């Protein structure tokens with residue numbers, strides 16, 4: 206929903222437009238990855254309702270293999286409502302629904318796929334235990350794990366130990382480090398250095414400032430955001446992660462992958478919601 210401002214407590218704001226769109230962090234990231242041309246599969250769950258069908262049709266149209274997106278009869282499809290202001294910033298509420306049913310059975314069903322996976326992308330809209338099970342399967346077969354620890358919530362130690370690359374924004378970095386993170390390139394760099402005590406490779410994004418990468422060997426990369434006319438920041442992180450993961454999986458250097466992801470996110474934020482495909 207678009208409006209001049211986001212509502213304050215008790216306030217009703219008259220908006221200008223609304224439209225339904227496909228989402229879920231995993232779904233968005235898979236679509237962004239597939240758009241680069243790399244083979245992309247998704248494991249997930251939707252309900253057997255019109256929203257579930259809408260999401261599956263979107264994956265189909267965008268060339269994401271959804272063989273292992275299960276139809277769950279016992280919950281509704283995950284849903285989020287985002288409210289945008291005139292600057293393109295937003296606040297959102299998500300209801301996880303069928304996403305919370307993901308677990309060992311889904312990982313077992315997708316075993317052949319996970320054995321062939323070179324880079325598994327995880328996010329925190331599904332249970333931590335499901336992420337751990339999928340990550341273990343991929344690691345056993347020699348693949349790597351990238352986690353987008355979003356929405357912000359703690360990660361289990363089991364999961365932390367399996368992660369090769371973590372990507373977080375300033376809010377998520379604050380939650381994981383327990384330290385305030387300033388949304389500047391230097392703030393992102395400092396947070397990335399702290400997180401590199403736990404994770405081998407770290408990317409911290411800093412919104413309109415850019416992103417910082419640090420690894421355990423002490424390598425650092427700073428990427429300045431491309432200055433664009435921001436229409437909506439919704440889904441920018443997902444676009445960044447989907448493209449970053451695809452570029453890493455296709456063998457690009459981290460510096461090149463970050464540049465590609467940065468450009469893709471800039472293009473997305475400068476595209477009005479209604480014009481996004």
Ligand SMILES: OC[C@H]1O[C@H](O)[C@H](O)[C@@H]1O
Nearest residue numbers: 228229230285299440443
């Ligand atoms: O990152 C944005 C996405 O997160 C939420 O889950 C929404 O579905 C939205 O598409």
